[in-house]
Amino acid sequence: MVALTVNGQSREVEADGDTPLLYVLRDELQLHGAKYGCGLGQCGSCTVLVDGEAVFSCVTPVMLLEGREITTVEGLGTIESPGPMQAAFIEEQAAQCGYCIPGMMMRAQALLQRNPGASDEEIVAHMEPNLCRCGTHMRILAAIKRAASQMQTASNKPAASNQERAG
């Protein structure tokens, strides 16, 4: 039995300690966002956040993750109420087959949470580990920039959004 915190919820799963996080997320918790791409940490389609850092869930044994905050693409929002990163990818139509996209979003999320004002060069350098085969790269970059500006707008107006929530 392994105790994990995933998308803010405590979850207990029946899994061997050496099981990579990816299989626990997908098979035990029915969180399908993270994808198996290579199992080698070479393509990034399995990327999730652990304590705010982008990690390859396909090579991260679940035994290392007790007590740490795991965030998957499901933690960014829902289809009814997509988060800024998801909304930006929809708005830019930044997908062809879409298989790599959740990993792209999670890696970008790690950067923008830390630095919503990241420059174009910083975004490109940060996204380097993740592969896309359809050639959607330019739209992915456009979506990340769109998400960054939405996040900046949101973070510049904390009072307003709090008021809205209070109202």
Place this chain on the structure above:
Amino acid sequence: MKGPTLPDVSRRSVLLGTGSLVLAFSLRPASAQTTVQGSEAQNFEQVEQAAPDLPGSLKTNPQLDSWIRIDADGSATVFTGKSELGQGIKTAVLQIAAEELKVPFAELKLIGPDTSLSPNEGYTAGSHSVQDSGTAIRNAAAQVREILIAQAAGRFNLAADTLKAENGAVIAPDGQRATYGELIAAELIQVQAQPTSKLTPTDAFTVMGTPQQRIDIPGKVTGAPAYVQDMRPDGMVHGRVVRPPSPGAQLRGIDTSSVEAMPGVLKVVKNGSFLGVLAEKEWVAIKAMRTLSTLAQWTESPTLPGMDDLPQKLMALPQEDGIVADDRRVVNAAATHEAMFTKPYQMHGSIGPSCALGVLNDGVTTVWSHTQGVYPDQKAIAEMLRVPIEQVRVIHAEGSGCYGHNAADDAAADAALLAQALPGRPVRLQLMREQEHAWEPYSPGMVTKVRASTDAEGNVVDWTYEVWSNSHNTRPGPAGNLLPARYIENGFELQTPELKITPEGNGDRNSNPLYAFPSRHVVWHFLKEMPLRVSALRGLGAYMNVFSIENTMDDLAAAAKVDSVEYRLRHLQDERARDVVRKTAEMFGWKAGQVAPQNHGYGFAFARYKNLAAYCAVAMEVKVEPETGRVRILRASSAADAGEIVNPDGIANQVQGGIVQAASWTLYEGVTFNDTRITSVDWSTYPIMRFDALPSKIDVEVIPRPGTPFLGAGECSQGPGGSALANAITHAIGKRIFDLPLSREKIKQAATQA
């Protein structure tokens, strides 16, 4: 390939609860014997056409209710036999149906490829989806709408031409209204389509021709189960297979008892040299597979050619010549230009390794697969399992982008085989990265030779072209074209492809230039032996043939001291071709005699895909670091003409993606191997494009052609994209490289020599 008799029957029985066997057979018209040379979507085979006079895929599936169903509650369902591969076909066919049926886009339901439900449209290949399925759905929807209007006319006692369809209802000028649900009776649309339809004119479009957000993207970005990889039916178990270490290997022996004893392992499956394992949990299945790999004893043999002198080895293979064009005249040549281009084997490289789900219930094996062809797979899997075709059902479920014949069909066969071992339990099989890399069928290695004669002005007066290539098509079809079927006991043999010269082309695709050369001879030296497993990668031979033509056109322009855009226009008579060339040049700001900053280069290229689908031109600026050979694309512009436009943003996405994918092929890619094993087994041994070589934007404009037929656009930009890149690199470094890929080492060497 047989007509869709069986699926029609089961489809009716599923949809209407009546096995209308007699009806289905009686509707086959006498002309059903007519056969035509098949397209790539039909594996280049002749197919029966029940109604050759009908547009698009109505030829093979002429019944209106094969495409459109209206239920008594007014809900409308669209059926397509074309698979969503990430090209946006679901959204495009719904736009088409919404436009012609006059039902709101968001209210339409869609049924995709399923051997029990959908029309048989062969393969989703060759940029045929909108051309074939879209055309069929457009005409069927328009005819269903007119049938419903006629029905309302009878009910209202008014002339049909006074009525209009809107929002799923027919409306009379006096305000009377009847919904489609009120008007429909199943038999009304259980009829064969008519050859002509009352199509909505382009200027009246409200849905087609307008950018439409893809219906699949919200689910994909929020973690909804969107792919076959995400299916988790009750009782599902995980399967993995052990592939041999090399193509010529045979399983000599294995003691599986230690693996069978592993906790969580349900079964080891051994059938000839086919080896697999089933487990309750995925990670257990993977560990068991790895243990099996170490236990298995194989006899390997050196069946591969090795990489030294590969072009010479390819050219030395036994060959049969196919004449693609033979229009030779006596010409007065002032000069002759010769060039030889070479391309290695290249792979599809799907980001998600292929996956399938299989279950055997009551003697019927059902397989969910991201295949491009559910019907061909149904036939091949039934043959492999040695069961009647009725005992196999194949249902399309999306996967990672495939870009052609990757390992999707093999995985479907793997899942079907594994499912036989555990009846009643759904088996999910996913290949491992190294299995996808090493075993998918590659785009063949190719060699081309150009001999162009020019007149005193430098214009081409004779064009002689040769291409050495295997077939780019070993799809199922036959069971032996499924990899696991070759390894089972009493296994099947790969069906060796035959040389066929077709309008769409295969290895010879786009080998005949669209340019108006007065004399030409084009030959495909068809290589029958296939030392490596090969099949269809996006564009087939088009990428390499366009590459060879467009690189040469730039060199000829340079020799003639003419700007390369101007030089192309001199040789292009097709007005639509000239328009995409001029438009692209204008978008890019192309100027004759333009001088690039140091280490920068400009490149241009054009092709009309297959010489009969979409037109596309690309202009590109690159920056090359001579000391490292690194290339960065700084900007690119592209105009495309895809005929009538369904989803302009969908076309733009495909054109942009094609340029990037071709850039990856051009700069980085070549499968490596020795005389026994494939050595490109992951992303470090087969590197592809990453973000840092790309611009922030590629401008695409789609030239509207109202009222003209759809022209497939999904593969139109690879040829011009790769060639524009090569031409830009040549412009930057002052030297052309004839051997793909244009790797850092080759660029560095060329740049320092220049």
